[in-house]
Amino acid sequence: MVDSYEQVPYPGTHQSTSHPARMSALACLYGRRFPSVSRCRVLELGCGDGTNLLSMAATAPNSQLVGIDLAEGAIAEGRATAIAAGLTNVEFMVMDIKAVPPSLGEFDYIVAHGVYAWVAPTVREALMGLIGRALTPDGLAFVSYNTMPACRVRQIVRDILQDHIRTAANPADMVTAAEECLKFYTGVWSEFSPLPNALRDHVLQTLQRPPEVIFHDEMAEFFEPQFVSDVAAHAAVHGLQYLCDTNPSLNHEAFFPSSNQKSLRERAKGDWIRYEQLHDYVSLVQFRRTILCRSEGNIDRRADWTRLRQLHAQGLFDRAEAEESDSRAFVFRTRQSQGGGGQLSTNDPKLAALIACISEHHPGSLPLADASTGPEVGEAILRLFLADMLSLQTEPLPFARRISERPLASGLARAQASRGHKRLSSLHHSAVEIDDPESRHFITLLDGTRSRQDLATEMAQHTGIPIATVSARLDDSLAGLARAALLAS
Ligand SMILES: C[S@@+](CC[C@H](N)C(=O)[O-])C[C@H]1O[C@@H](n2cnc3c(N)ncnc32)[C@H](O)[C@@H]1O
Structure with a gap:
């Protein structure tokens, strides 16, 4: 495992929803207290080359950030970038998740992206135990993982790949053999047969990825996707509870129970984790970014628009012409939605004015405390967030919208x-x-x-x-x- 990340560096990614300002916005919506974002301690486990942590550090000069990883090359890269960037608030350590000493202290925000499902059970256990030990009382942890049962499809492809790469002598040969194998099966698996077609879709997506990602993600020693209910149970053993997912749409049902999910809610009999698990069976969710918090204290899974007053909204909307069938006065399209742009139509001039104002502030965020939101406008903002048409955060991030006489880049x-x-x-x-x-x-x-x-x-x-x-x-x-x-x- 260690060697593989030394031999083939893993390309770092930014996990935008792992930023404390965004994690804490979700905690706020669920009525939880959360630690200060501008002055906090952040720990990233399996931080790789530090891409995510460095990016957070650049936005939080008064916070202290620590990243640990077993791969010495990745940690050296993170340190070198921090020095070149003059970032003194971030520290990288070569350290095993299984051997983090108590002297590292407590952390307000803990992040583990792409680790939990990719390590041996002993490391997974150590990871959750560490979060349980090191998270401050109001702290929040971000743990991402591939999810069962939908990832069984990926496991089938993995089984086949493992067989095909058996004789490859080094990572380059393994990737060549893997790509050759994947291309072969896209040609033979029928689009008209459900299971072969699901495998084919997965393989076609995999072939779009960089070779280093194919090497690690498809051929890593461990790939153990998790049931969300098992993750919640594991967290509970360590004094933690499942708060929510950072994917806005996975929060919809908590705030606005819908008629089409009614039968699932009834089957779950008020047990929220059971509902989430049933939801994964129905929607075949493949990846989760779970936020955990301490077991103490309630989670209020109801829409309460007054909580928005503690938040800042960010989004980019264009005014659009209403279609003939749409009689509403104001129509906006967003460029933010990952689904390629959503549309909002409203007759409410207050909501229209607020949307225009949020857009004017882009890429900055608008404090909603100052916005004259009532229940209707508040609910609409919450629904826009859940539809991934705008983002919410507890504090503004420190970039300049005006260009100074002597411009300064990050x-x-x-x-x-x-x-x-x-x-x-x-x-x-x-x-x-x-x-x-x-x-x-x-x-x-x-x-x-x-x-x-x-x-x-x-x-x-x-x-x-x-x-x-x-x-x-x-x-x-x-x-x-x-x-x-x-x-x-
Ligand atoms: C798939 S990579 C994810 C890297 C990074 N979090 C990201 O999302 O780009 C998994 C990382 O976990 C690290 N890792 C695996 N086992 C570890 C352990 N026991 N202790 C510390 N790091 C570990 C690997 O070295 C690797 O950098």
Whole structure:
């Protein structure tokens, strides 16, 4: 296991919903207390190269963040990026989850992404035990895992792969053999037969992934997807309880019980975990990002719009023309929804004004405490969140919307760009893909010492493009970086 992550580094990812500001927003909606976000201690278990933790650290200068992982190469990469970015609030340690000493202390937020289902049962046990020991009383833990029973499909493909790669001598040969095998089966599995077609779909998705991800995710020594009810039971043994999932849609039923889920709720007989498990059977959920909290204290699974007053909303909407069949006065489309954009139609001028205001603040967030929300508007905002059309957080994240005289990009993004990374961390805790090397060079120049004139001169020298052309494009480039939350104040 250790060797495999040393031999083939795992490409780090940003887990946007693991940010304390977003985890705590969910806790707030469920009526739970939560630790301060701007001044907290965060621990990431199996942090890999630190992509997620570094990105959080850049948004929380007064917090203290610690990442541990067994892979020395990944930890060295995380440390090097932190030093290059001047981040002194994050620390990386080569450490086994099974051997974390009590001296590491307590943490307000603990994150373990892509670890729980990918390790031996002994490590899984240690991981949950550690959360149980180290989480502060109001703390929140984010634990993601592949879920049963839907992941049985993936296990079938894995069984077949294991057989095909038996004779491969090294990771490169394993990936070549795996890709060859996967392509072969996409050709022979029929689209018209349900099980072969489900396997074929999974294989086609897998082939889109980078080779390093195929190597680890399809060929790792351990792949033990979990039933959500087993995770909740495991958590309970360690003094923790299942709070919710960070996927907004998985929270819908808690706040707005629907008629089409009524029979599931009845079968669950008031047991929320049972309901979630039945839901996974019906919806064949494949991945969960579970938030755990301490067993003490209630979880209030009811929609209470007054809780929104503690939150900030963020989203990007365009005013749209109503379709002929839609008589409502205000129509908005969002670009935020991962499903490719949702639509909201309303006759309520207060809601329309609030949506417009949230959009004007983008990529910043609007404090809802100041917004004149009543029950109807509050419920609509909550429903937009559950439909993934806007996001909620407990505190604003520190990026600049205005471009200063001497523009300053996030120190982390500058460090990543100068280290040749194509995927940069925004100050909104998300990844921004910048493929063009010249744009990355431009970002490295934004250290707050150069005026627009200096920037134009240096970029003209660097690219050979006439200075007039560079100057003409400069404002647009800077505005694009501001929209991507890459500029700091
Ligand atoms: C699939 S990767 C996920 C990395 C990272 N969390 C992410 O999402 O990009 C699993 C990580 O867990 C680490 N890991 C596995 N077993 C571990 C253990 N016992 N103690 C610490 N880290 C471990 C591996 O080295 C690897 O970096």
